[in-house]
Amino acid sequence: MKKFNLRLFRHIWEAKGQFIAVSMVVAVGIMTYVAISLAVLDLQVGVEQYYKMNNFQDVSVELTKINEAGLERIRRMPRVEAVQGRVFYRTPLKVEDKDEKVNVGISSIPEAENRINDLYILDGGWIQDERRDVLVLEQFAEARGIKVGDVVHPQIGGKEYELDVRGIVGSPEYIYLMEDEQNLLPQPSKYGIFYVSEEFAQQAFGYSKSYNEVLIKLKNPEEDGIFKDELEKVLERYGVRRIVRREDHVSNRVVSEEIRGARQMAKAIPLVFLGVAAAIIAIMISRMVKNDRTSIGVLKAIGYSNRDILLHYTEHAFIIGAIGSIIGVLAGYLFSGPMANMYQEYYRIPFKVRIFSWTYLGMGFVLSAIYCIGAGLWGARSVLKIAPAESMRPEPPKKIGKTYIQRVTFIWKHISFSWKVVWRNVFRSRKRFVFLSVGIAVTFAVALMPAHMLNVFEAMFYDQYGEFMRMDYEIAYTQPLSERSVMEISELVDVSEIEGKIEFPFEIENGWKSKVVSVIGLKPDTVFYHLTDSDGGELSLSPNGILVSEPMAYILDLEKGDFVNVKNFIPFKDDVRLRVDGVVKQKLGLNAYMDIGFMQKYLMDDEMITGVMLNSTDKVKEKMEDVTNISSVNSIVDLRNIFKDFTKLTYASLSVYAFFAGILGFAIVYNSTMMSISERRLEFSSLRIMGFSKKEINRIVLKENLIMTAFGIVLGIPLGRWLMRLMETSFQTEFYSMTAPIEMNSYIYAAVLTVFYVLIAQYFSSLKIKKLDFIEALKNRIT
16 A cells, blocks of 8 residues: 555645645635634633623613612512612713713612622722712723723713713623614714712612612523513513513624624535535546546556555545645634634623634534545546456547537637637536536635625615615603603704604514514604615505514514504503504614604603604704703714724625635636646647647637636626525524625626636646646657
């Protein structure tokens, strides 16, 4: 077997370019799998440890007011382990720039031990002076440059307070900081959390010995669903607004969706790369066996069995897989560290977690071995058919007739000789044509991904904040106010259009499925929301119906004509049953829409609204600064600017996919061209004798590749569309719907990128053509 090994390594050395190219495809596939899997595992373990260490809530309740007696009633429930009340309100923060509107959530934190949602002190210390000290959430402190010892000025109920920053903290409740579910992207410089003593919060917000939120830990967290139903009955009298289980907590949901999506990517991307690598290996080995036909016959004649020879060629494939998997596993492990750090910093895990998992590393080797050995056996299977005696004779030439294009004589006689060589070879090398075209199609589909995803992001945000939401400003109140407040705001600000609205959380039930969502009450003839269905048809608000957003319809499995139950926790108000009048085309946010008059009559109080929408060129933020009962003023322009910052970050991550497509395209074209050159040495030598220069022969190969590239791109269009639809379905979450038509510029970008990769591969192939000894090829027709 030593001779076999020597022969094997000689083969590898002679085709080292192909060997490296295919190994790199395997390495990228395995690297992607290992890096993403380990980084996501680190993130998941880090989140779980953070939750456990800081006693993260199992259930939270938002309600009107609850006193100690009410907390005691919850505490006596058999499933409850611990209960904690807190006061939480959003309020403006006074900053140096008067034009800038910044809000903070002010949350009380008790002195007791074993606090639920305990804080992680990053700098400074705990509250000393209960009337002046404040702890600031790290994201906000970092974004605004707030340090321990600084003074901050929140405005509570129109009164400005002066608080000393005692510490910078992290919280398991805000590993992803969002002001609300409508603002998907974090804005740490615009919204933060302040933690103050219970005494200060209760006094400032008028909650003497009472709270407006309850945090609960359960003895068995898996019973939170049953517990929620029991809790609703216990808290009937306290004006419950929303009961949130841990799985529905906004920050927890965002990180859970990230983990789910990343795991899907870790499974899908390696399959594409390993599938392409397996196809290249199978064809490469089959060509090698064909070229070694005589040698294989000699080996059989001197006593080597089919099994020995089959294993010899399969070993070639195995070595490619082994080298690729070793590089992939090592690179994946190295990349997983920075990737895990990036995840943990983005999601604000205050400590680093690194898990060494033999499972994922081992799976990298196993996956590579399965694909490469399988491809090697498939490619070498023709060894079994080679008979020693027959193999000593040269293989009879194939019967070759006229190709399809040769039969069109009108065209054929007007084609130059070199183009005739090109077209004849394209039509005669059908297997190579199919392999290269399919490979180019896969490259095109992968290259389409970054361009399309950018279009999807643009469609998501520009459609949301321009086409769908058409107001210049949204003003939210700290508590429901009378509709007369619309007139008061219009007297303060020069407005062209203004409407009141209700935005309030309700639980929507469809059979056993339910979700707490923000239901938005609008005037039936509203000018601030463009309500359409997925086909672009206009939708209207009816007095007894409800419209649901696409993400909500996806989660609750709703469609037009279904009936839902709107669960109402407001005291003395009943649940209502409504017909779904339509599904609103909305890519961001989990909302339902109702007639504001119906909401006021049956779900809330008459003439009550929770905010206003307006169009104005006036200085709205500045004029709203000193107005009481204003929780937030959001500008659509600000939201668009946040999106622009977000897209800058996505360019870097999406460019990785373009790089991956380049590796695929290069490996496919380079290997295919090398195999073609190896098989056609006699043909090229004949052309040299006829007077063709090496440059002209190189042009012939380039023309063939470009023809197959053009066909591959055409084939890649439906493949790319299918891949994009698959991605959109996989990444559909309850926060957003990533659907958008594939734009023409995305196709053009992917096509240009694919051709660029082909030309790079062609350049390296031309170096090989220059080194070919054509005279030697004519002397010996047998490799």
